[in-house]
Each structure stands twice: as C-alpha cells, then as structure tokens.
Amino acid sequence: MKFARLVWANIFRNKRRTFLTAASVAVAMFLFASLRSIITTLEASAELGSEARLVTRNAIGITFPLPEAYTSRLKSTSGIRNVSWANWFGGVYQDPQDFFAQFAVHGESYFAMYPEIRIPDDQLDLFLRERTAAIVGTGLMERFGWSLDQTVTLQGTIFPGDWEFTIRGVYTPDNPSFSDQTMYFRYDYLFERTNRQVTPGWFILQLEDPTAAANISTTIDALFENSTAPTATETERAFQAGFVTMWGNVAGLVRAIGTAVFFAILLVAANTMMMAARERINEVAVMKTLGFQNRTLATLVLSEATIITGVGGLIGLLLAKGFINPANPVNVMLPGFILTTGTFVAGVGISIALGLVSGAVPAWQSARLSVVQALRRVA
Amino acid sequence: MKIPLIYNLRSLRQRPISTLTTAIGMALVVAVFVAMMALSNGFRAALVGTGAEENAFIVRKGANDEMSSGLSRQTVSTISSLPFVAKDDEGRPLISPETFVVISLQRINGGMGNVVVRGVSPQAIKVRRGVEIIEGKMFRIGAREIIVGKTLAQTFPNTAVGEQITFGGQPWTVVGHFSANGSAFESEIWGENEQFMPVFRGEVFQSVTFRMSDPSAFAGIAETLENDPRLFVDAHREVEFYENQSAQLGTILNFVAVFIASIMAVGAVFGAINTMYAAVASRAPEIGVLLTLGFKPRNVLSSFMVEALVIALIGGLIGCLIVLPINGLVTSTTNWSSFSEIAFAFRVTPRLLMYGLVFAAGMGLVGGFFPAWKAARQHVGDHKTRRVNSLLELPLNPRKPRKDSAAESTEPSDSPQKEIGGHGFRSVSYISYFRGFRGFSGKQKHGMGTNLLADLQRSLHSKASKR
Numbered sequence: 093m094k095f096a097r098l099v100w101a102n103i104f105r106n107k108r109r110t111f112l113t114a115a116s117v118a119v120a121m122f123l124f125a126s127l128r129s130i131i132t133t134l135e136a137s138a139e140l141g142s143e144a145r146l147v148t149r150n151a152i153g154i155t156f157p158l159p160e161a162y163t164s165r166l167k168s169t170s171g172i173r174n175v176s177w178a179n180w181f182g183g184v185y186q187d188p189q190d191f192f193a194q195f196a197v198h199g200e201s202y203f204a205m206y207p208e209i210r211i212p213d214d215q216l217d218l219f220l221r222e223r224t225a226a227i228v229g230t231g232l233m234e235r236f237g238w239s240l241d242q243t244v245t246l247q248g249t250i251f252p253g254d255w256e257f258t259i260r261g262v263y264t265p266d267n268p269s270f271s272d273q274t275m276y277f278r279y280d281y282l283f284e285r286t287n288r289q290v291t292p293g294w295f296i297l298q299l300e301d302p303t304a305a306a307n308i309s310t311t312i313d314a315l316f317e318n319s320t321a322p323t324a325t326e327t328e329r330a331f332q333a334g335f336v337t338m339w340g341n342v343a344g345l346v347r348a349i350g351t352a353v354f355f356a357i358l359l360v361a362a363n364t365m366m367m368a369a370r371e372r373i374n375e376v377a378v379m380k381t382l383g384f385q386n387r388t389l390a391t392l393v394l395s396e397a398t399i400i401t402g403v404g405g406l407i408g409l410l411l412a413k414g415f416i417n418p419a420n421p422v423n424v425m426l427p428g429f430i431l432t433t434g435t436f437v438a439g440v441g442i443s444i445a446l447g448l449v450s451g452a453v454p455a456w457q458s459a460r461l462s463v464v465q466a467l468r469r470v471a
Numbered sequence: 472m473k474i475p476l477i478y479n480l481r482s483l484r485q486r487p488i489s490t491l492t493t494a495i496g497m498a499l500v501v502a503v504f505v506a507m508m509a510l511s512n513g514f515r516a517a518l519v520g521t522g523a524e525e526n527a528f529i530v531r532k533g534a535n536d537e538m539s540s541g542l543s544r545q546t547v548s549t550i551s552s553l554p555f556v557a558k559d560d561e562g563r564p565l566i567s568p569e570t571f572v573v574i575s576l577q578r579i580n581g582g583m584g585n586v587v588v589r590g591v592s593p594q595a596i597k598v599r600r601g602v603e604i605i606e607g608k609m610f611r612i613g614a615r616e617i618i619v620g621k622t623l624a625q626t627f628p629n630t631a632v633g634e635q636i637t638f639g640g641q642p643w644t645v646v647g648h649f650s651a652n653g654s655a656f657e658s659e660i661w662g663e664n665e666q667f668m669p670v671f672r673g674e675v676f677q678s679v680t681f682r683m684s685d686p687s688a689f690a691g692i693a694e695t696l697e698n699d700p701r702l703f704v705d706a707h708r709e710v711e712f713y714e715n716q717s718a719q720l721g722t723i724l725n726f727v728a729v730f731i732a733s734i735m736a737v738g739a740v741f742g743a744i745n746t747m748y749a750a751v752a753s754r755a756p757e758i759g760v761l762l763t764l765g766f767k768p769r770n771v772l773s774s775f776m777v778e779a780l781v782i783a784l785i786g787g788l789i790g791c792l793i794v795l796p797i798n799g800l801v802t803s804t805t806n807w808s809s810f811s812e813i814a815f816a817f818r819v820t821p822r823l824l825m826y827g828l829v830f831a832a833g834m835g836l837v838g839g840f841f842p843a844w845k846a847a848r849q850h851v852g853d854h855k856t857r858r859v860n861s862l863l864e865l866p867l868n869p870r871k872p873r874k875d876s877a878a879e880s881t882e883p884s885d886s887p888q889k890e891i892g893g894h895g896f897r898s899v900s901y902i903s904y905f906r907g908f909r910g911f912s913g914k915q916k917h918g919m920g921t922n923l924l925a926d927l928q929r930s931l932h933s934k935a936s937k938r
Contacts, residue, residue, distance in 0.1 A: 108748065109745055112741040112744055112745050113745065115738075116738035116741035116742055117738075119734055119738040119741070120735075123731065123734045123735065151575070152671070153574040153585060154585070155573050155810065156671075188535060189718075189719055247533070250538070322640070324575065337582060341802060349507075352500075352502060353503075353738075356735060356738060356742075357742075359492040359493070359496040359499075360492075360493075360496050360738060360742030360745070363488075363493060363746060364742075367749045
C-alpha cells in the first residue's frame, strides 16, 4: 500500500497511452457483455415455458393442425385440469419485414391458463364479448403507435385476405423474457372467416401435477397413435426450447467471437505494458540497486496493469448496462434482453485477468533484469 | 523526396514483438469480420442458389412463401399448357408442380429438426439445372421412394441409400442422395408429388416451377399469368423468390458482422495508435535526422502512415489465413418463412478476403495518422533533435569533407542550405554525402533503423579516407 503513489504516478506518466489501453479494454468488455447477454437471454427464453403445461401438436410437424374433436378427449384424460388451443396466424402489418407474432386463441381458457399475460379485467371482458377484438402487448402498441380501440388491418399470408381487428386490451407480461410484442385475437373469428375450415394448431394442457408430465405425455400420444392425426406431446418448456435451438448454434458463434475479442485486446494490453516497462528499464535497475525486491517490483507492475484494465473494463460494462435496456430494438426479437449480474461479474473477472496476464511478461522481465546491464544501457 | 519503404520495413524488423502483437490483434479483428461475412454469404448463397435465373416460380396470389400457398390441379394443368413453358427433347413440358410440407424428424445427435419434404414431378431434376443424383438413383414413379439432399443425409439418421424413414404414417425407402450446388435443396427430402399429396395436404400443390422458353420475356410471362382470369397466382423469377426469403436474416447477419467488427476494430486501432506513438517516440532522433537531411514533414507523415499500413496489412494477411479453414464448414439455421432447417456452409470468397484486407488497411490508416502527424510536426530544433545535431557534428569536425568535391555528386540547383540554415552546422556537406550514400539500396549490412547515424558516419568516414 505504501507504494500506491508510485503506481499512481506511473499510471499517469503517459496519459494518452493509459487512456487508449483502458479504452480498448472498455470496448472489449462492452462487446463481451452485449454478446453474453444474447446467450443468457436465449437461455432464459428456453426456460421460459412452464413445466406445468403440456403442448400437444401434430406428430408430422408444427405446421399441421389437429382436429378440434380432440378437445373433449384431452379434457377427459386424467391429470389434466384444463385444455386450451391456439393457432399461428402469420399476418403482415404494412411491411412484411416488420414481423410480429399473432395467435388466434380460445379466449376463455387461454388467458386463464397464462398468468404471465396480465390484462385488466374490464378489457378481458370486452375481448370476450366482441368477435374481432384483439389483445396486444405493450411493446407492440408502442412500436406501431397503436392506441386502445383502434382498428388495425393485417394481411393474412396463411389465411389470405385483409383482416380487421379492434384493439380492446393491452397486456403487460409479468416476466421480461415473455414477449410484449405479440397480438392475441379470437379463434372463433378465424374459424368463421375461413368458413369453418380451420382447426386448432396446437393444444395447451394445464396439469394438476407437474411431476406427472412425462406419464401424461405418453398416455396422450398413445391415445391418438392410430388416429388420422397422431400427436406429439411435450412440456411447454421443451417446446419453447425447440424453437430456441432453431436459431442454430448461436452460442457457439458468440463464444468464438468472444474468444477472439479477448485475445485481440489481451495483445493490445500486453503490448502496452511491455512498452511501458521498456521505457522504465533504468528506473527498475535503480530501484533494484536500492534494494527493492523482485516481488515488490512485480506487484507494482501487476497492480498498474490491473488498475488500467479493471477501470477500462468497468467503464465498458457500465456502458453495456446502459445500452442493454428494454428500449433496445433487439428486444423485439429477443424479449428480455438484459445484462445479468453473472455477466457483469464475469466481465470484471476477465478485465482483471487481462491486467494480470498482460503485466506478467514485464514483471518477469524486471525480475531477471541484470542491474549492471540495464545501467550500462542507461549510460 | 519520398522516404524509401525499406526504411519502414527495417524499422519494423527492429521491434518484432510489438509489430507482431499489434498485427495479430488486427488479424483477429479481420478474422472475425471475414468469418461473420462468410456466414452471411453462405446463408445467402444457399437460398439464392436455390433458384435458377431461367425458371419461373408460381404461387397463389398474395403468398409470400411456399408454406402459405395453394394451387389446384386445374391451375397447374392450365399453366403447363401455356406456350412459354419450355419443352424437353421428347416434347414434354419442363415443369414441376410441387407439394411442400415441413415435418419433424429426430436428429442424429438427439433433438428434433424441421425438414422440408418436397413432392416434385419426375421432370424436376431437368427443370432445376444444378440438381444431381450423387448416389443411388432417382425415385420411381408410383413408388414410396424418396431421394434426400446430401447435407440432410449427414444430420438425420436412417437416410443412407436403402434405409427407410417413417413420416406421415408411411415408411419411405431412400433410393438416392442428391447434391444441388450447396443450395437449400440439399437440406430437403424429395419424393413424387402424387405420392405425398394424399399423405399430407390433399389435392393441392404449393408451387409450380417451370423453365421459360425465353427467360428474357419474364415480365410479359408474369403479366399474362397474373392477369389470366382462370388463374389466381403470383409469378416470380425463381431466383428472386428465394433471394427475398433470405433477405431479412442476411441483412441481420451482415449488420451483426459490421457492428461487431467495428467495435473490435476500435479496440485494435487504439492498440495500433499506442504502438505507433511508441515507435515515433523512440525514433525521435531518427526523425530529426530525416528532417535535417531535407525530407519534408509530409514525407515523414506519409512514411509513418506507410509503416502503420504495413503492420495492418501483415495483420490482415494473418487474419485471412486464420479464417480460411472455416470455408466449407457446415452450420445450420432456420428459414423463418417456413420454419424449416437449412444447412449451409461458410463461404470465404476472394472478394471477402479482399474486404478483410481493406478493413485492415483502414484500421492501419486510422491508427497511424495521429502518431505520424506528431512525427511530422516535430521540429528540427526540438530538444531531442538538437542532441542529434550535435551528435552529427561532433565526430566529424576533425575531418571536414571538402565542400567542392562533395558538391560534384549533387545537383547544383538544389540548395537545402537555406531551408535548414540558422542552426549553425554543416548540413550541406552531410546532405551531399547522403545523396551519394547507398545505404538504402540494401548493400549496407545494417538497416537504416536505429543504425542510421552509424551508417551515415561510416560512409562519411570511408569517403573521406578514400580521398
């Protein structure tokens, strides 16, 4: 501690260099935090689905519907408290590139099953009374500048034509990972408009006892095995996780980039520390002559490096913290894009590790420096 | 007068570690940049390569993808009888009405994957030029036989020729593997459309692809089809249709590539600035000599810029070498317009490598500018430089070279004396000697680097002693 002033003086000896090094570490940590947040958010959304709900879909694939008649058979299966169903609508609002999800749902049962979707009671009542009503997430309302009671027109892609919906409710998700960019409308509207051609896309089953999930899944699939539409049933969590893996190996990609960033910046920091050390060879020699121990000298170099990278890293992490917020456009695709404490701690750890590794070479050099040689060079 | 490049190269060799660490830092940035671009490039190529320029692609009016389209038998037979559909040698129309479904299959490494099952006409391989059976044979008409794309065969079990897969409640025998120039078709299962129709969606096709007898007449063909009262269709060029499907994800990938690489580049440029400042600082005496010798500040500026550029290009080259092995590496993602999995390979093209080098050069120029500026602004009279002046003068004083003999080797019109004058040392003689000095040509054993002074003195001495 008594050498704190010495370390301090050394840090500010070449202000520009210190600044540039800290800044490059800051940039690296900003990137690290942003990338890692993408992974943690993806992981969080894979775990978003409930373990207490099952999803039953057509065994051929998610795009094949199931007969509506399955409802009653599912309801009568023991261990199932409630059954609901939904359809993917695939509509386009103005610009096809401006994607958001729309689901046709059976209102009475669906929202009762999803406490995650919070809707004021009076709005839900209106929704249940009006066939063309829709409930829209807060984020989506904001994105398109919609207001309550507004009528919006979507072009159907799977179900062609212009579809008009009146926004009667706005929901707030109770969990940041649950998307606030979704529109729900009534299944019977879809049913009527398609001349009763449409059937449920998938069923959602609420379990009385989540631990029985595996057994009940097998029972249901066995029940429909020899019918025209065999089913595949899994927990909602597994169903969600399946969609997340569809992004491909994002985690692997992000990790590869993260590693490259780490080494690139490590080289920058190490180079700087070596430059700093080279400048001070004569000083080190003098200090050694005065009786400074190798250990003390190493500590000085290492603490200088660690302070520079640590401060830089902290700045980068704080910047990332400011950048990754609910207003970020990434949220549209990745709901719940937040910087976790784990990422922050990992970032600080890496910054310090950067400092220690980059200071290691100069510390080692100063330890094996021969005083006579160094002083001769000075003269 | 330009400062020779060899001066920079030798200076770099004087400090190999800092040159290399800076260059490798940049190399990593370039590698990430090129890799990300290769990813987006490969994805785009997989979807764009799916279409052919001379093919027209018909879906139901308003359908953005094959998934949401539907065409009746009536529509299909109307289209195939139209005159602009090309015919093969035997006079049959080159047309493939297709069914399109996406099914879930178990992957080799566990987990489910969504796979496109495409019912095609037996003509499909002729209509689509790039498709080739690489193993086994084509499926037979009327049989429950399928052929699978070669990338699909690698990721899903029971896809070897002769094995059976069960989907849609039926067993299907794999009779062949096909390749399709690395396009998205290679992630698909193909069978006969008439076999798939009853199993999946009934009497309806999702798309019709046909070869146009005159591809340049596409606009007219599209108009005829879209205005035909019997039909309710949209016509696209096949290549454009698939290109549109890749547009969104391709744009995201490109954006991410540029975003990440730019942020990394900022870090690497800071590193380069550090290195170059250190280079400038440690070579202040040399710069002084260069200025004293009559090189203009702008020569010094460009010389240091060139040096930064050389470091960056070394980095760029290393980066390109690091990234080359990922070329051809297969990865997969989802085509979000049909929720199906498509496998594609990273594509590192010469053009991308060139972008990488340009990117590196950009980093070098940005990183080198301020240090080079500082170097150029250094004054001959600066304290560090003044020390050099005295160094230059000291050992030479006893043996003054004769002015007239030195002047012989230099153009008389050039008179740098005035430019530098006022410092009270014999610059003229040294400049004259410098003009005749061959150190830059590479004959000298020592580089110009830090040995400039020694070289200069040695050459002066040797000239003087010869006389």
